[in-house]
Amino acid sequence: MTDIHNASAVPSLPAMKIYDWYDGPYPARVRIALAEKGLLSEVEFIPVNLWKGEHKKPEFLAINYSGTLPVFSAE
Numbered sequence: 001m002t003d004i005h006n007a008s009a010v011p012s013l014p015a016m017k018i019y020d021w022y023d024g025p026y027p028a029r030v031r032i033a034l035a036e037k038g039l040l041s042e043v044e045f046i047p048v049n050l051w052k053g054e055h056k057k058p059e060f061l062a063i064n065y066s067g068t069l070p071v072f073s074a075e
């Protein structure tokens with residue numbers, strides 16, 4: 001049985017990405033949950049600058065049409 005609380009015990013995790021911004025409260029909740037599970041190092045964080053409006057640009061809307069953060073991606 002897989003120990004879901006031990007990241008190193010999880011076989012072949014897909015590449016996990018989270019699009020976020022450092023001072024967004026919703027992204028912060030995700031970071032807190034990942035930290036609690038010891039999974040922060042398993043995720044690549046991709047900053048999307050809310051203050052520059054990067055979350056409303058076509059490149060980002062193609063990832064999340066609602067134009068909000070965070071976004072989780074696993075491939």
Ligand SMILES: N[C@@H](CCC(=O)N[C@@H](CS)C(=O)NCC(=O)O)C(=O)O
Pocket residue numbers: 024025026027050055067068069070
């Ligand atoms: N329904 C979304 C909302 C997330 C949300 O509002 N995130 C904020 C950042 S903390 C955001 O992207 N705001 C930009 C905007 O609404 O234009 C969720 O629960 O994840």
